[in-house]
Amino acid sequence: MENLRELIICPVCQTLHKKLPLEEGEEARCVNCEAYLYSSLSGIEYKLLSYSFAGLLFFAIALLFPIVHISFGPMQSEANLIEAIVSLFDAGYVLVALFSFTVLVLYPFFVIFFSFLFALFMLTQAKKNAKRVLLALSLIHRWSMLDIFFVAILIAMVKIFEYATIEFRIAFLAMLFVVLFEIYLSHFVKIENLWDYWEERTWN
Amino acid sequence: MELIRCPHCGATNHKSESCRRCGLDITLDRRSSLQRSLAFFLSALIFYIPANIYPILQSSRFGSFHGSTIIEGVFQLWRLGDYPVAIVIFLASILVPLMKFVILLYLITTIAMKRCGPVKWKVRLYYLIEITGPWSLIDVFVVVILTALIHFKNIAIIPGIGVSSFALMVFFTILSANALDVRLIGADCEE
Numbered sequence: 001m002e003n004l005r006e007l008i009i010c011p012v013c014q015t016l017h018k019k020l021p022l023e024e025g026e027e028a029r030c031v032n033c034e035a036y037l038y039s040s041l042s043g044i045e046y047k048l049l050s051y052s053f054a055g056l057l058f059f060a061i062a063l064l065f066p067i068v069h070i071s072f073g074p075m076q077s078e079a080n081l082i083e084a085i086v087s088l089f090d091a092g093y094v095l096v097a098l099f100s101f102t103v104l105v106l107y108p109f110f111v112i113f114f115s116f117l118f119a120l121f122m123l124t125q126a127k128k129n130a131k132r133v134l135l136a137l138s139l140i141h142r143w144s145m146l147d148i149f150f151v152a153i154l155i156a157m158v159k160i161f162e163y164a165t166i167e168f169r170i171a172f173l174a175m176l177f178v179v180l181f182e183i184y185l186s187h188f189v190k191i192e193n194l195w196d197y198w199e200e201r202t203w204n
Numbered sequence: 205m206e207l208i209r210c211p212h213c214g215a216t217n218h219k220s221e222s223c224r225r226c227g228l229d230i231t232l233d234r235r236s237s238l239q240r241s242l243a244f245f246l247s248a249l250i251f252y253i254p255a256n257i258y259p260i261l262q263s264s265r266f267g268s269f270h271g272s273t274i275i276e277g278v279f280q281l282w283r284l285g286d287y288p289v290a291i292v293i294f295l296a297s298i299l300v301p302l303m304k305f306v307i308l309l310y311l312i313t314t315i316a317m318k319r320c321g322p323v324k325w326k327v328r329l330y331y332l333i334e335i336t337g338p339w340s341l342i343d344v345f346v347v348v349i350l351t352a353l354i355h356f357k358n359i360a361i362i363p364g365i366g367v368s369s370f371a372l373m374v375f376f377t378i379l380s381a382n383a384l385d386v387r388l389i390g391a392d393c394e395e
Contacts, residue, residue, distance in 0.1 A: 004224065007216040009209035012327045014390070016207060016216075033324055068353065075356045084352035091351060093363050096371050100348055103341075135226055138212050142382075145338055145345075151292075152345030158289045159281070159346070160354070192214030199215075199225060 005199055010035050036190075041197045044189065045119045052116035055181040059112055061174035063105065067153060068172060070164040080171055081105065081149075103145040108178065111137065111144045115185060118194065127202045134198055138191050147179045208232065208387065232387055238316055240383035245308050248376035251369045252301065259364030261347055271364050274298060274343060297343040297370075304333045304340075304377045308384070315388045323390030330389065334381050340374045 008017050008028075012035040019038065022028060027039035062081060069078040079087075081104060089097040114137045121130035153175075157166050206219045208230060215225035223230045259271025272280060274297045281290035307329050314321060347363050354361040 004207075004216045004218070007207065008214070009207065009216050011209065011214070011386070012331070013324050014209065014387070067349075070353055072356070072359070075359075077353050077356070079349065079352035084348050087352040087355065088348055088363060091363055093368060096344065096348075096363070096368050099371055099375065100345070104345075131226075134213075135228070138226065138228075142338075145341060148339055148341055149345045149348075152342050153349050155289055155292060155342065156346045156349045156353075158286060159350070162284075195213040195215065195225060 005203065008037050010037060038193055038196055041189065041193055044194070044197060045122045048115055048189070049119035049123065051181050051184065052112050052119060055112040055178055056116060058174040058177040058181075059109060062171045062178055065171040065174070066169040067175065068157065069167045069169055070160065072164050078169065081175075103143055104149050107140050107144040108146045108182065111141050111182060111185065112178070114140075122198070122201065127198070130198055131202075134191070134194055137194070141186065141191060144182060146175065147182060150175055150179045211386065232385060232391065234315070234385075234388055234391075237383060237385040237388060238312060241308070241380050242312055244376045244380035244383055245305075245312065248373050248380060249305065251373035251376065252305070253369075255366050255370035255373045258366035258369065260343060260366040260370055261350070262362040262364045264360045264362060266358050269362075273364075273366060274370070277343075293343060293346075296339050300336050300340045301373065301377065304337055304381070307333050308377065308380055311384060311389065315384075318392040320390070320393035323393060326389045327386060330381070330384070330386050333377075337378050337381055338374070340377075341371065344371045344374070 006019050008019050009015070010017065010030040010033060013030060013033040015030055015032040017028070017031065017037060020028065022038075022040040024040050024042055028037040029035065030037055064080060064082070066078040066080050067084075069076070071077075085097050085100050085104070088100060114133045117133045118130055118137065121127070121133060153172070160166070208217050208219055209215070210217055210223040210226060210228070210230050212228045212230075213223060213226040215223055217224050217230060219232075221231050222228065256273060256275065258273065259276075260274050261277065262269055262271040264270075274293070278290050278294045278298065281287075281293065311326060311330060313319075314326065344367055347361075347367050350361040351363055
């Protein structure tokens with residue numbers, strides 16, 4: 001029996017494959033159904049560290065500063081993410097407010113922060129801590145929904161643009177960056193790939 | 205010896221209770237997975253009814269309230285000529301939840317009845333609902349942002365009582381999909 005670390009099972013058709021070393025930018029696909037299997041992640045710590053550090057800064061801006069400013073004639077209003085959730089809470093929708101806080105503030109923060117910690121621990125050879133962080137990341141990354149909220153802002157603005165003057169503020173751009181970071185992490189890096197990377201570095 | 209894939213970290217394992225790499229539970233427990241998935245599915249189905257009957261958004265103008273359900277909102281947008289937004293809301297809030305219900309029911313019943321069929325196609329359907337599932341929350345988040353922005357003295361947007369049911373419905377469908385172990389699809393066919 002070959003070493004289990006050298007084997008990978010296709011998530012779609014369950015075909016067993018032997019892992020082969022890849023050049024940078026290459027990705028391996030299933031021979032049977034062509035589903036994505038893994039890709040080369042050499043030097044991912046540096047990318048992850050810089051992107052997640054920037055992500056944390058942008059996330060703070062996205063949280064604390066106004067996302068959008070609207071004016072209906074003399075009436076003006078603007079809102080940030082926290083205010084939006086608090087307004088739900090004030091309206092008596094405690095459950096939805098708590099859910100929104102979890103998926104729009106808490107989990108996105110943890111996803112970025114844990115990515116930062118993972119990169120830091122890998123660079124400092126703290127492999128056990130890196131594993132703990134990766135475990136937490138594996139469990140929560142699906143519940144971060146800032147990308148959906150970003151599209152929801154655009155839809156909300158389309159709904160009211162006939163009646164109001166809309167100005168996007170700094171938090172909107174900051175949120176765009178955070179969303180791009182999350183897309184990078186979930187679509188280009190993938191948690192399974194980070195686990196493979198952690199395992200390679202731990203055993204070699 | 206049988207090898208299985210860890211659903212959490214993707215590691216290849218010999219058949220055992222926990223993953224050799226991440227340490228999480230990887231037992232292929234058919235009964236527990238189906239029961240949990242079905243329970244969450246039924247909970248979602250229960251919340252689907254009030255989510256569609258009651259208004260999701262209410263507007264208050266000079267003391268008079270007007271509420272609209274999701275489908276009324278789509279028709280309203282269509283009438284106003286906001287076709288792209290009407291299509292997005294229709295897809296995310298009406299079609300995707302319905303599609304999730306149909307696919308989840310299909311997957312749960314075919315696994316429970318040990319029916320072999322187009323396994324690859326079924327796995328792809330599973331991943332489709334896993335990816336598109338959370339996007340149904342788009343309407344809830346539209347309500348969140350509009351409530352925060354439009355709260356003037358005479359004009360205000362207030363969440364409708366349907367919004368909690370809708371959020372819970374989406375939440376339970378996500379849980380139902382997560383509880384369904386994708387490795388069960390086609391597990392009996394191999395045997």
